[in-house]
Amino acid sequence: MADLLGSDYLPDYTPTQDEKTIALLSHILTFVAPILAPLIIYIIKKNESPFVAAHAKESLNFQITLIIAGIICFILIFLLVGILLIILLSVYSMVLIIVATVRASEGRLYKYPFSIKLIN
Numbered sequence: 001m002a003d004l005l006g007s008d009y010l011p012d013y014t015p016t017q018d019e020k021t022i023a024l025l026s027h028i029l030t031f032v033a034p035i036l037a038p039l040i041i042y043i044i045k046k047n048e049s050p051f052v053a054a055h056a057k058e059s060l061n062f063q064i065t066l067i068i069a070g071i072i073c074f075i076l077i078f079l080l081v082g083i084l085l086i087i088l089l090s091v092y093s094m095v096l097i098i099v100a101t102v103r104a105s106e107g108r109l110y111k112y113p114f115s116i117k118l119i120n
Contacts, residue, residue: 005099008108015051015107023055023104027097034063042119055104057119062100062112064119066093 015023022041029037042056069089076082096112103110 003113006096006111006113008103008110011051011054011107011109013051015049019049019051020105020107022049022052024101026052026056026059027100027104030059030063030097031094034066035060038063051107051109054109055100058110058112058115059100060119061117062093062096062115065112065114065116068116 026038026041038056038059045052073085
């Protein structure tokens, strides 16, 4: 079950409260701006905080993966299975985003499951 919800681990140092807050924003803001929010946070904070950069990068990769999966589901709508897949993908992604947000607030690094690592 843990693999379906991703994995988390402790960073090399203890992040500050500000780092934790910005890291959790890189996940939770994807409900409003799916790719834009983690991209802006990553660009601004990548040289300042490895903790924030790791979370923003992970969130960005997951959002890109969701867009690819969404396109595939949209194509499968014509076979009628796509509607169910879009619903399942939406619910599953919301759960994972909430889990990632909680892990960031706890000061832990998080890896989304099934995420394509396009940004390294």
